[in-house]
Amino acid sequence: MHPTDTFLPERACLPAPAKINLFLHIVGRRPDGYHLLQTAFRLIDWGDEITLERRSDGVIRRIGDVPGVPPESDLVVRAARALQAASGATWGADIGVLKRIPMGGGLGGGSSDAATVLIGLNRMWACGLSRSQLQEIGLGLGADVPFFIFGETAFAEGVGEALQPLSVPPAWYVMVAPDAFVPTAEIFSDQELTRDSEILIMRAFAMHTTRNDMQAVVCRRFPKVAESLVWLSQYGAARMSGSGACVFAPFDSKEQAEQVAAAAPQGMKVWVAEGLDRHPLQEWVV
Numbered sequence: 001m002h003p004t005d006t007f008l009p010e011r012a013c014l015p016a017p018a019k020i021n022l023f024l025h026i027v028g029r030r031p032d033g034y035h036l037l038q039t040a041f042r043l044i045d046w047g048d049e050i051t052l053e054r055r056s057d058g059v060i061r062r063i064g065d066v067p068g069v070p071p072e073s074d075l076v077v078r079a080a081r082a083l084q085a086a087s088g089a090t091w092g093a094d095i096g097v098l099k100r101i102p103m104g105g106g107l108g109g110g111s112s113d114a115a116t117v118l119i120g121l122n123r124m125w126a127c128g129l130s131r132s133q134l135q136e137i138g139l140g141l142g143a144d145v146p147f148f149i150f151g152e153t154a155f156a157e158g159v160g161e162a163l164q165p166l167s168v169p170p171a172w173y174v175m176v177a178p179d180a181f182v183p184t185a186e187i188f189s190d191q192e193l194t195r196d197s198e199i200l201i202m203r204a205f206a207m208h209t210t211r212n213d214m215q216a217v218v219c220r221r222f223p224k225v226a227e228s229l230v231w232l233s234q235y236g237a238a239r240m241s242g243s244g245a246c247v248f249a250p251f252d253s254k255e256q257a258e259q260v261a262a263a264a265p266q267g268m269k270v271w272v273a274e275g276l277d278r279h280p281l282q283e284w285v286v
Ligand SMILES: C[C@](O)(CO)[C@H](O)COP(=O)(O)OP(=O)(O)OC[C@H]1O[C@@H](n2ccc(N)nc2=O)[C@H](O)[C@@H]1O
Pocket: 021, 024, 033, 034, 035, 036, 037, 039, 106, 108, 111, 141, 142, 143, 144, 145, 158, 159, 160, 184, 185, 188, 242, 243
């Protein structure tokens, strides 16, 4: 029996975890200007929360305010509309977003919110779309959405849509959110961006043989990102996630990570999060 036959909640409060890019190499550019990447995505056990309430009249609404994101351009609304269009579903939804993930932070907040809406409503509307169908809809919303639907640590190529599972050791991350909003598109169009990194044959992940090719450009434009990296590098292998601004460093234990976080200068936004091997909604999709 299909799981959607047995479990059709009308209301659900669902996690939308953040991601980090353990490394990010830019290996080329497509004719349409999009960059070809090699990257490793990992989920962390910290993020936004999405509340979904099914409506029978087909209307899709975002409930509540998200500063800087008008409802019509919110990826959660666009995701629900895209699912309606692809599945022919006649249900609607009220969607609430509790935002924790900083915008322009390189932690994929908007993409994760969109993925959670696609996964949640696919079940609540009984659409029955497969994981790969949801990933395809997600790619139309943002380059990181397919990863969140894939739902496990991944090595990614293309613009981030060609995904393979990757095994990485357990880790606790010290996360720092510098007070900066990094516009992804501007970093990708910077003249000085490295775009010709050597293509790796990915067997296992190691911090010391990889890097984030966007980090140098972001540090030059946003000194607060550079300062955060200098601070965190005193304690571990610090690196920027995605197109920034957030930076992270892995530690073997929660205690070690908490000690480092406790040493942060006053006013620095620092927290500790555990690496997740699986998305908490992994079982919601077949
Ligand atoms: C940097 C990463 O976060 C790595 O995980 C993603 O590649 C970016 O994902 P994202 O924020 O969802 O970005 P999108 O909203 O898809 O794209 C924003 C803009 O960045 C540029 N862009 C994005 C992805 C990519 N592979 N090449 C690009 O050149 C494009 O100009 C695009 O219009």
